[in-house]
Amino acid sequence: MPETLAQDPAAEAAPRRPRGRPRKSAQHLDESGRRRELMEQAARLFLVKGYAATTTRDIAAAVGMHSGSPFYYFKSKSALLYAVMREGMEGALASQQQALDKLAPEADAHARLRALIRHHFDILLGPASGFIPVMLYEWRSLTAAQKKGVSQVKDTYEAAWMPALEALAAQGDLRASPAVARLFIFGALNWSVQWFRVRGSQTLDGLTEQALHLFAGKA
Amino acid sequence: MPETLAQDPAAEAAPRRPRGRPRKSAQHLDESGRRRELMEQAARLFLVKGYAATTTRDIAAAVGMHSGSPFYYFKSKSALLYAVMREGMEGALASQQQALDKLAPEADAHARLRALIRHHFDILLGPASGFIPVMLYEWRSLTAAQKKGVSQVKDTYEAAWMPALEALAAQGDLRASPAVARLFIFGALNWSVQWFRVRGSQTLDGLTEQALHLFAGKA
DNA sequence: CCTACCGATCGGTAGG
């Protein structure tokens, strides 16, 4: 895994900055707070209604702005979608890395896969979720350059699963080629966005164990 | 499984019929041909661009009509989406039933699951596919009444998997509860729409075997 | 099915 990501192929010029000398950190925090709010509300609406059916006016209203104001933070609706996906994926990659680093050095392949599945459920269904489901279900709304930009991060995220899957296959605990198993497993997990309900009886820990046994259970 | 489906909760008045006495079967065939063409092109566009981003003008142009003409066959864009999903799901349910009926009477649970998976891949990725992927990825674009209408058929389709999954669980070849396994398995299969490419090296038969072994393989 | 059209909505911008 590269320590630094390549340049962003879909990077765009930043929007107008506020005039005058930028005030201290308070100002910066506030600014990035508003930007972040826009991304969070946009992600929520994109997931419920879809990107194309969500208007920039919906998003503005959701954060208490007037209709033209989101364009102060993002140069276009498309750039806002891209920010949600790209920055969401960067966050997911970072937290996945942390989850793997937290494992004991002697952790076996089952433990590694369990940690990956548990973390993925958290990203998809946990309290701080939202950006990654948008990425999964709005991929077609990106331009080609934007897809490239998100793929840079997404491919790294997915590649991190291969060592565990290969080890499981080698020891006979995975009954498909690692490459195909990865596609099926991601599908099974990603689809949970469609049916999982927070108020239901399932816990993310319980789902993790069931998934682990179904895909890589012994006997 | 009921022999007859309940009434369609989202059924709407048929669009205007052509004036004059309906001519014989040729006329009828031609009419239903145009209607079908609209559904097929609409499904293709809905899948590529999404429902909201597809205009009724796009659809009209794809079948060589002028912009107002689709509304002669469907009372609204929404009704066209619903027809794609509902009729697509009805066709899938019928062909799934046929696939099960074709099994030898002594077929075991593995053979039943294999037939179900193979048929599902065909529906999702085969040459005649298109309607079901739209249903899977545009669910949120339906009204509540429409969701009810499609669910009537979809629930029956999915329920047909339970006996095979329960039998496999009973004999120790399924390492999760049948209910949760069904959700994961459908996710794994449905996600293939995202990555399967017809020109690639994978065949639907090959994918079926890999899925079967991954989910319900012995040892 | 086509022609001709309407009312509403939408992304985006200039200027402050």
Place this chain on the structure above:
DNA sequence: CCTACCGATCGGTAGG
């Protein structure tokens, strides 16, 4: 960030 606004597009319809 707001105000005021524009040009383009879109679903849908009347009438034939």
